[in-house]
Amino acid sequence: MRGTRLGYCHRLMRGTLPFDMLALHRRYGPVVRIAPDELAFQDPAAWRDIMGHRTGGEFEKNQTFYRPVEDIPTDIVNAGREEHGRLRRTMAHGFSERAMREQQGIIGGYVDMLIAALRREGEGGGKVDVAAWYNFVTFDVIGDLAFGESFGCLENGEYHPWVKAIFQVARTGTVFQTAAHYPILMRLLLALAPKKMMEERMEHMEMTKAKLRRRMEGGKERPDLVEGLLKKKEEWGLTLDSLQANSGILVIGGSETTATLLSGVTFLLLTNRFALDKLTAEIRSAFKSEDEIDFVSVSALPYLLACLDEALRMYPPVPMGLPRVTPKGGATICGNYVPEGTIVSVHHWAMYHSQHFKDPFQFHPERWLGDPAFASDNKDAFQPFHVGSRNCLGRNLAYIEMRIILARVLWNFDMRIAEESVDWMSKQRIYNLWEKGPLMVYLALAR
Ligand code: HEM
Numbered sequence: 001m002r003g004t005r006l007g008y009c010h011r012l013m014r015g016t017l018p019f020d021m022l023a024l025h026r027r028y029g030p031v032v033r034i035a036p037d038e039l040a041f042q043d044p045a046a047w048r049d050i051m052g053h054r055t056g057g058e059f060e061k062n063q064t065f066y067r068p069v070e071d072i073p074t075d076i077v078n079a080g081r082e083e084h085g086r087l088r089r090t091m092a093h094g095f096s097e098r099a100m101r102e103q104q105g106i107i108g109g110y111v112d113m114l115i116a117a118l119r120r121e122g123e124g125g126g127k128v129d130v131a132a133w134y135n136f137v138t139f140d141v142i143g144d145l146a147f148g149e150s151f152g153c154l155e156n157g158e159y160h161p162w163v164k165a166i167f168q169v170a171r172t173g174t175v176f177q178t179a180a181h182y183p184i185l186m187r188l189l190l191a192l193a194p195k196k197m198m199e200e201r202m203e204h205m206e207m208t209k210a211k212l213r214r215r216m217e218g219g220k221e222r223p224d225l226v227e228g229l230l231k232k233k234e235e236w237g238l239t240l241d242s243l244q245a246n247s248g249i250l251v252i253g254g255s256e257t258t259a260t261l262l263s264g265v266t267f268l269l270l271t272n273r274f275a276l277d278k279l280t281a282e283i284r285s286a287f288k289s290e291d292e293i294d295f296v297s298v299s300a301l302p303y304l305l306a307c308l309d310e311a312l313r314m315y316p317p318v319p320m321g322l323p324r325v326t327p328k329g330g331a332t333i334c335g336n337y338v339p340e341g342t343i344v345s346v347h348h349w350a351m352y353h354s355q356h357f358k359d360p361f362q363f364h365p366e367r368w369l370g371d372p373a374f375a376s377d378n379k380d381a382f383q384p385f386h387v388g389s390r391n392c393l394g395r396n397l398a399y400i401e402m403r404i405i406l407a408r409v410l411w412n413f414d415m416r417i418a419e420e421s422v423d424w425m426s427k428q429r430i431y432n433l434w435e436k437g438p439l440m441v442y443l444a445l446a447r
Pocket residue numbers: 076077088142225250251253254255257258261316317318322384385386389390391392393394395397398
């Protein structure tokens with residue numbers, strides 16, 4: 001991989017890059033050249049060295065990865081540093097403690113719908129694809145918080161076309177991320193891209209704009225995630241394209257991630273009986289009735305948080321390395337001088353399965369609760385939400401949503417994994433996002 005980028009691209013498009021990174025680090029050590037101009041680090045100090053605040057200029061995001069096609073509009077995730085600062089300050093209001101308290105009612109309503117739907121689906125002892133239902137609830141919540149209306153997934157029991165399109169975009173994204181390194185290939189790809197694909201992309205963008213127009217025509221202030229941007233619309237001359245890009249990225253970043261983790265933690269619990277029993281006991285003994293499960297009360301359950309963190313480690317919703325570029329004059333990363341213009345990254349899945357954690361392939365929530373058996377773990381290696389000025393804005397919202405949903409699911413149901421899903425996690429590939437597939441589970445009403 002040192003002399004050419006082809007090996008990297010092949011692994012990226014095959015969906016195995018994050019797993020291959022572990023083998024490469026095992027073989028070559030904590031710094032690996034994965035392409036002529038790209039280094040991967042597997043040292044906990046790399047998080048801060050690459051993503052933390054620097055006086056000598058921060059690293060920019062690598063645009064061949066984030067915006068492989070030029071006409072992709074800028075949003076908070078792919079924007080350059082200056083524009084990012086502006087967007088972040090404005091959008092941060094929607095993620096404040098106060099906003100989250102006000103959003104509680106909106107989120108709770110969708111969790112009610114999820115529980116009612118699972119009760120219906122599980123009736124009569126049939127199997128239920130819980131991965132799909134987690135996607136339905138998190139997409140409906142974020143749809144409401146980003147556009148003022150849900151996607152109707154819970155109500156219809158199926159994916160909205162907007163949501164289906166995201167998975168397609170994530171997979172074709174790896175092809176464009178590859179082509180971005182080869183200009184001739186990119187031109188060819190764009191020229192040959194099927195008309196249908198282009199039409200679908202336009203349709204997707206139009207659908208988002210229509211949702212936003214309805215949100216704006218509503219005229220009322222809402223404690224949601226786009227209110228801040230809408231208030232600055234005139235002052236900044238924000239176009240509908242820009243608003244659409246930012247609400248769109250909120251939906252992708254805020255729902256697929258949370259749903260992935262919920263599916264992952266459910267699978268890990270159902271395949272680790274001791275942890276499932278312990279967590280179920282914690283939840284069922286902490287409350288007298290289901291309506292006591294709220295934003296404040298779930299935050300007091302230590303084993304619940306430990307299970308979520310352990311699932312974030314074993315099945316990080318952002319599994320790949322998200323590449324940055326070293327600034328002018330170069331930078332020192334983990335004690336190594338790296339020349340300017342070098343692409344650098346830390347790969348989440350590989351880092352969390354490395355020697356920095358004892359028994360990295362085993363599910364041990366206890367490691368997050370101070371168990372001395374895991375004293376050798378290097379917890380600084382674990383940064384599923386990143387660090388620094390471009391870290392996850394939705395971290396608190398994600399934890400609240402995951403805690404409430406998992407607590408209420410375990411309050412209501414005794415679950416058992418179906419035979420066809422026992423190897424659910426190990427058979428997956430990663431195309432920017434995990435390609436999860438159905439997670440089939442039997443649900444029985446808890447007595
Ligand atoms: C388990 C769930 C989640 C995980 C693991 C996660 C992880 C991340 C990561 C790693 C980044 C950095 C991306 C980069 O460097 O390019 C990020 C950014 C971001 N996330 Fe999350 N996220 C989660 C849930 C959410 C939720 C629920 C929201 C709410 C909408 C959200 C909103 C954002 C936003 C707006 C950014 C961009 C921040 C910026 O660039 O300033 N995330 N997230």
